Amino acid sequence: MSSERLKLAIGLLAACLIGAALPAAADDTPTVEQVQVTDPYIEMHTGPGRGFPVFFVAERREWISIELRHTDWYKVRTAGGQVGWVQRSQLASTLTAAGSVKTFRDVAFDDYLQRKLEMGAAWGRFKSEPMIKLFAAYRLGEGLRAEGTLGQVQGVFSGTDFWHLNLSSEPWADQRLSPYLSVGLGKFKNLPNTSLVGALPTDSNLANAALGLRWHLSERFVLRADYSIYTAFVSDGKTGEYRALSAGVSFFF
Amino acid sequence: MRLKASCPLILPFLVLATLPLAVQAQSTTTPNAQVIVPKVERREVPLPRIPSKDIEVGVFGGVYGSQNFGSSFVGGLRLGYHITEDFFVEGSYGQTKVSDKTFRDIFPGGGVFPSETETLKYYNVSAGYNVLPGEVFFGRNVAKASAFYLLGGVGSTDFNHQKKQTFNIGFGLRLLMSDRVAVRLDARDHIFTLDLLSKPVSTQNLELSAGVSYFF
Numbered sequence: 001m002s003s004e005r006l007k008l009a010i011g012l013l014a015a016c017l018i019g020a021a022l023p024a025a026a027d028d029t030p031t032v033e034q035v036q037v038t039d040p041y042i043e044m045h046t047g048p049g050r051g052f053p054v055f056f057v058a059e060r061r062e063w064i065s066i067e068l069r070h071t072d073w074y075k076v077r078t079a080g081g082q083v084g085w086v087q088r089s090q091l092a093s094t095l096t097a098a099g100s101v102k103t104f105r106d107v108a109f110d111d112y113l114q115r116k117l118e119m120g121a122a123w124g125r126f127k128s129e130p131m132i133k134l135f136a137a138y139r140l141g142e143g144l145r146a147e148g149t150l151g152q153v154q155g156v157f158s159g160t161d162f163w164h165l166n167l168s169s170e171p172w173a174d175q176r177l178s179p180y181l182s183v184g185l186g187k188f189k190n191l192p193n194t195s196l197v198g199a200l201p202t203d204s205n206l207a208n209a210a211l212g213l214r215w216h217l218s219e220r221f222v223l224r225a226d227y228s229i230y231t232a233f234v235s236d237g238k239t240g241e242y243r244a245l246s247a248g249v250s251f252f253f
Numbered sequence: 254m255r256l257k258a259s260c261p262l263i264l265p266f267l268v269l270a271t272l273p274l275a276v277q278a279q280s281t282t283t284p285n286a287q288v289i290v291p292k293v294e295r296r297e298v299p300l301p302r303i304p305s306k307d308i309e310v311g312v313f314g315g316v317y318g319s320q321n322f323g324s325s326f327v328g329g330l331r332l333g334y335h336i337t338e339d340f341f342v343e344g345s346y347g348q349t350k351v352s353d354k355t356f357r358d359i360f361p362g363g364g365v366f367p368s369e370t371e372t373l374k375y376y377n378v379s380a381g382y383n384v385l386p387g388e389v390f391f392g393r394n395v396a397k398a399s400a401f402y403l404l405g406g407v408g409s410t411d412f413n414h415q416k417k418q419t420f421n422i423g424f425g426l427r428l429l430m431s432d433r434v435a436v437r438l439d440a441r442d443h444i445f446t447l448d449l450l451s452k453p454v455s456t457q458n459l460e461l462s463a464g465v466s467y468f469f
Contacts, residue, residue: 047398049338049386068432069305070468071338075432119342121378121407132407132418134378152409154418154446161416220336251336 035091037062042091044084048073056082066091115139120250122224127242129155135250143173147182161189162230164208182210188232204232204240222250306433309333309343311466313439319373320456321447322351327460339383343404346376347460351412366413375443377408377421389428398429410445419445423460433468 041059045052048070058064058078068075072088122133130153137147145168153160164186172178190202212226225247232240310332317327329347336342352370356363385401403424410419423441430436443458 046396047386047388049398051386052388052398066303069303069307071307071335073338074303121380123407130418152416152418159416159418251340251342253334 034063034065037064039090042076042086044076044078044082044086045073046084048075048085050087052085056084058082115252117253118145118222118250119253120222120224120248122226122246122248124244124246124248126151126153126160126230126244129153131244131246133246133248135248137168137250143170144168145170145180147184149184149186158190162186162206164206166208166210168210170214176216178214178216180212180214182208182212182226184208202234204234206233207231217249220252222252224248224250306468307335309335309341309435309466309468311435311437311464313345313347313437313462313464315439315460315462317347317349317373317458317460319351319458322353323355325349325351327462329462331464331466333381333466338386341381341383341402342378343381343406344376344378345408346374348372348374371413373410373412375408375410375419377406377419377443379404379406379408379421381405400427401425402427404439404441410443412447417445417447419443435466435468437464437466438462439464 037058037060039060041057042064043054044056044058046055056078058076063079064076066074066076067083070085073085074088074091075083076086076091077083116139118137118139120135120137122135124131124133131151133149133151135147135149137145139145147166147168149164149166151162151164153162164184166182166184168180168182170178170180184207186206186208188202188204188206190204208228208230210226210228212224215223217223226245228244228246230242230244232242234240310330312328312330314326314328316324318324327347327349329345331343331345333341333343349372350370351373353365354369356365357369381402381404383400383402387399388396389399390396401424405422406420408419408421410417421441421443423439425437425439428436439460439462441460441462443460445456445458446453447456448454
């Protein structure tokens with residue numbers, strides 16, 4: 001009987017902890033920033049999209065509090081209690097409660113040169129076989145990025161999975177169209193198709209170097225194309241060299 | 254005579270007259286000293302922390318119909334990121350069990366798999382486009398934001414000790430029940446090449462699923 005009570009007590013304690021945690025997660029207005037409208041007016045939509053109708057207009061010098069952000073839309077609440085969604089461009093210049101001008105473009109959406117995390121995918125040919133790559137890059141400094149790539153090559157007789165970690169250098173990173181050079185190390189995993197008789201999967205280390213071109217399409221999307229040389233260290237003294245060409249798209253967080 | 258009377262007055266005036274000259278002589282020796290040092294403190298303006306809800310996690314369950322091996326229940330997880338109001342990316346992971354029971358029943362000893370049921374796992378990354386965002390209405394008083402979207406992506410299907418590159422294409426409907434919770438209905442076609450049955454053949458495997466996701 002005491003073990004039953006113990007179980008009940010533990011269950012209640014767990015429920016209490018979960019109950020305490022849930023409202024904290026659902027409460028998304030801990031300290032709300034009050035800003036003052038500086039544009040002649042801001043249009044508040046019923047939802048976070050340009051197709052949603054405008055149902056209220058807040059005028060200049062009205063105090064609004066910003067509660068939530070979803071992509072480029074901010075959910076604001078006026079002093080009178082109206083709640084609606086405003087696009088980022090309309091809140092671009094506001095006055096904070098402290099009275100100093102703060103451009104939202106700098107604060108909430110940094111210049112793309114300052115963006116740290118980028119993710120993307122690319123498609124290409126690896127030694128004339130189709131290849132897909134997924135990559136994530138972290139900006140270490142000016143023109144320097146650390147990138148991790150997962151790739152897959154689908155050949156007729158075998159499939160190859162690979163991954164590699166690269167360091168890439170982009171000397172003219174502030175140009176819209178900029179070249180980059182990247183070197184890295186990783187691993188190959190070669191899986192032959194099961195219908196082949198007696199084929200064994202082979203794993204090997206790889207080294208790669210790539211030369212590419214990035215085109216900053218818009219604030220958040222970047223197109224890229226690159227040409228890579230992969231060297232697979234199959235065994236002592238035996239290496240295989242492969243060329244790959246790919247094109248892809250990535251986005252900034 | 255008159256001068257004599259005002260003589261004592263002239264002397265202080267002469268002293269006063271020479272004072273500015275003396276002061277000026279002193280100030281020319283330190284021309285770079287600031288007369289007034291401002292004492293304005295730079296105020297630290299705190300940057301606003303606005304909560305956002307761009308990242309989506311969800312679970313889904315449904316039916317996975319493989320081309321050759323019948324349909325089975327599938328379940329999985331999704332992780333998505335909304336880039337703009339139109340585009341989003343999403344990664345999914347799903348698992349199902351396919352069975353070659355039909356082959357074993359029809360042809361004695363004709364099982365294609367080593368055992369009767371095999372686990373099929375797939376994962377993919379897709380890019381989506383919200384084609385028709387809007388609002389849907391439940392009855393008279395309730396309106397919820399919704400979006401009909403198209404998706405396409407690449408991934409891999411792990412099946413019978415093989416990994417096959419898979420393309421997936423599909424569409425779905427997302428209903429935002431509140432600011433943070435959404436209900437989703439998805440239809441996907443997974444396209445991959447299977448060479449189990451003697452020659453490589455491109456298979457289309459349709460999946461219908463429903464799920465719930467949370468935005469944070």
